[in-house]
Amino acid sequence: MSKHKDGSKPKKDMAHQLGLNLSGESSPENIPLFDADACRACQACGLAQGVRTKVVIGSGSYAAPMLLIGEAPGQEEDKFGKPFVGSSGVLLKGLMTKAGFDTRCDCFITNMVKCRPPNNRNPRVEEIAACRHWLEREIYTVGPRVILTAGAVSTGFLLGLGKGFKITKLRGSWQFYKEIPVMPILHPAYLLRNETKNGLSPMSKLTIKDLEKARKLALDTTDH
Template identity: 45%
Template sequence: MTSSEEQLSLFQNPTTDSEASAAAQPELIPTDAKIPIPPGTYSAMTEIAQHCNVCHRCGLGETRTHAVVGRGNLQAPIMIIGEAPGQNEDETGLPFVGKAGQLLDKILASVKLDTDNHIYICNVIKCRPPNNRVPTTDEISACKPYLLEQIRLVDPKIILFTGATALKGLTGEKRGITKIRGNWIEWEGRLCMPILHPAYLLRNPSRERGSPKWLMWQDIQAVRAKLDEMQHSRDQGSEGASADLRFRD
C-alpha cells in the first residue's frame, strides 16, 4: 500500500499509544504531505485544531490568519463539508460565517436543523486559499487526513457535500454538482448527498420552480426526512430490544 493510499484509509486500526503520543506534538507533524497522518491519531477535535493552526503540510500555512477546523455538535448525525475558508472564516477561525454561511443556517433552520443539535460543519481544507481561489489537488491531499479524522470522531450518519470541490475532494466523484445533487450516494459505508453550495444560491436568487434555491429546498427536505426515518428505525430497534428483554425475564 502506498503512503497516499494509507493516508486515505478511514478505517485502519488506530495508532498505538506511543505513536499517538508522538503525533500529538505539533512539531512532529509530517511536513511532507506524502507522509500520512495515521488514522486514530487524534482523540479530540481540539487536538486537530491545535495541529491545523501550526500545520505546514502545504503552502497555505504561510498565508492563513487562522486555521478553520469546524463548528457545531461534535456528535452530530449530519456533517456538512464545504470547500475552503473565505475571508470571514480566516479572520474568525470558524467555517461558514459569511453571507453563504448565514444563508446555510437559514436553510437548515427551515427544516428545524441546527448546529447545536444536528449539524457539524467543516471544509475539505482548513486554510484560506489566496483570493478565495479553488484549492489545488495537492492542498486537498495534504489536508485530507485532518478531515478523515474529523469524520471518524464525529461519526455522522449523513454527510452533505456542498459543491463539486468538496464532493470530488473526498470521494473522487467527477460528475458535476448540478447532475448529481439531491441524489443519495454511499461512501465508506455512510449515506451522503451532494447539495448546491450556498454561495451559488446567493448568485442565483430566484425561487421559481427548478431554480437553484428551489432545488436546495427539495434537497434539504429530503435530508430532514431521511434523518427522521433513521431516528425512527433506531427507536423502533431499541423498543424491540427492550421488549425482547422483558419477554425473557
C-alpha cells in the first residue's frame, strides 16, 4: 500500500510503536504459514487443561481482504469449533451484512486465543502470549489489507496499548499493526447487551459505519 485514503503514507515508526509488543517482533521471514493440525494439538498454556473441548481456529477464506480478531471462544464456539457462532456472532455477521460484507469471502474471523477460558472470562496476558504465534501465522497466511479488532482485549494487545485506553473512544479510528491498517470496533457481546427491542442501538449503527470504512479501504485496490 503506497498511501491511505486521506493521502498520507503509512509511517513505519508509528506501525512499530503500535505493534504487538508482548515479546519482541516477528518478521515475515520467520513466520511460517498457519498449521491447523499443529494448532489443534497445542498445549502451550493452562487453557489446554481447562474447560475447552475444541481448539477454535479461525474461519473463512485465506484469500479474504480483511481479518477480524476477537477475544476468545465462548461456550457455543467451543461446542461447534468455530469463532463467533453464538448470539454475539449472529449480531456481528448481521452488522457485516448491513455494511455490505460478503460474509463468505470478505473477512477471515479468528480470536486472540484459540481455547475457551473458564467461565468465559477474558483471556489472561500469559494465555495471549502463548497463543500469539498462532495469531501471527494466521495474519501472515491471510495477508489482509485491513485488520478489524473487536473489543478492548484484542485491540489493546494487538496494538500494544496500556490499560488506560477506552475502546469506545478508539473505535472507528485508523491504527496500525506492522503497517497494516487496523480498525477497532466495539465487541458484539457489548453491542448485544445494549440492543433495544425497537431495532439496532446507536452503538450498533456506529459499528456498521466502522465496518463500512474498513470494507471501503480493503476493497479499494487503487492504492495497493
